[in-house]
Amino acid sequence: MYDQEASHFSTFNALLAKHRIRPTAMYPVWKVAATALGWGTALLGREAAMACTEAVETEIGGHYNEQVRVLLDWAEKLEARGQDVGEGTELGDLLRTLRRIRDEELEHLDHAVENDAKAAEPYELLTNVIRGGCRGAIWISERV
């Protein structure tokens, strides 16, 4: 799981650099927050760590789905104009990458659930807080 996540991170960093997109200024804040989240839930126990994984992967799965939806919409519009959006085009490659990464994240979600994520003690509280935090982080990163 770790290796896949590391490769997701480097894939998106490469995309950011290649397409000259301004990265979020909140990067150091998210780095610290993510480390704290990981350590915190690990200290709470194995089930809590799995529940954290489940919460994060649920949110990220939804986020990727929305991005794929928007890109598919664009691809449709481009195809209606007669442009190619298959293999090898920017949009086609981006769609393929996002779908692959979304599928891998959902696999992580299933893996976490199989490993007793639901058995974590303050399950509702933990997952709701983490999901809310993820949503907030995504919202802020889109703007800052």
Place this chain on the structure above:
Amino acid sequence: MASPSRLSRSIRPQFRSSLLRPISSRQSRLYHSYEYAQPPPFSPAESAILSSAIAHVPDHGFSSSALSLGARDAGYLDASTNLFSRGAFDLINYHLVSQRISLKDAVQFPGEAEQGPGKLGIGSKVRALTLARLRANRPIIHRWQEALAIMAQPSYVPPSLAELARLADEIWFLAGDVSVDTSWYTKRASLSAIYSATEIFMTQDTSKDFTDTEKFLDARLEDSIKLGGFLGACSEWIDYTGHSVVNVLRSKGMRV
């Protein structure tokens, strides 16, 4: 799709198209596309007048007379200069934008396969690109102080700073920088500061071939490297000390 580092810099098309999201109120971030061209920054008429006006700048400065002469040369009526609501600043802006855009063609680095043992690092590429951009100011350098004065007017400060930021971004991108953490911001901020200081120095440099400006630039780049090295050493020290404290406490039996 080949990654940019493998594309020869001299043939890479540089196009930008903005990423417009009609969903909620999300802001748009610029996305540089390798497949779609960005519309040119100036309309054909503006381009024609401004490019001929630039030729008159060495004699007439960045002024409305240069603009009128340029309009005349391009075959437009003198009154066409009303197209430019910001007057002389539009001419200055044209100079800044056109020089920034031609930077990728002005400097070509040998592709990775052709480089021998003396491989160019990103630092030396940044230096080469900055020098190239500074040299592009040579024809009009004696008029640049008045241009800076115009750019410093309160209503023109934001667009001037935005152009400076875009220049710094362009230089780092062409030099091959791929970092996307906080250093993305610090690198561009420091390069903007270094570039503008060197440009101001260049306006009063009387040495042959602007060798003094080159030395000034080298001194500023060295300063920033030293500063970076110092900050890195500081953070390493803090890291080490923090770990040592935690370990000592643990050895004393404290649960940390």
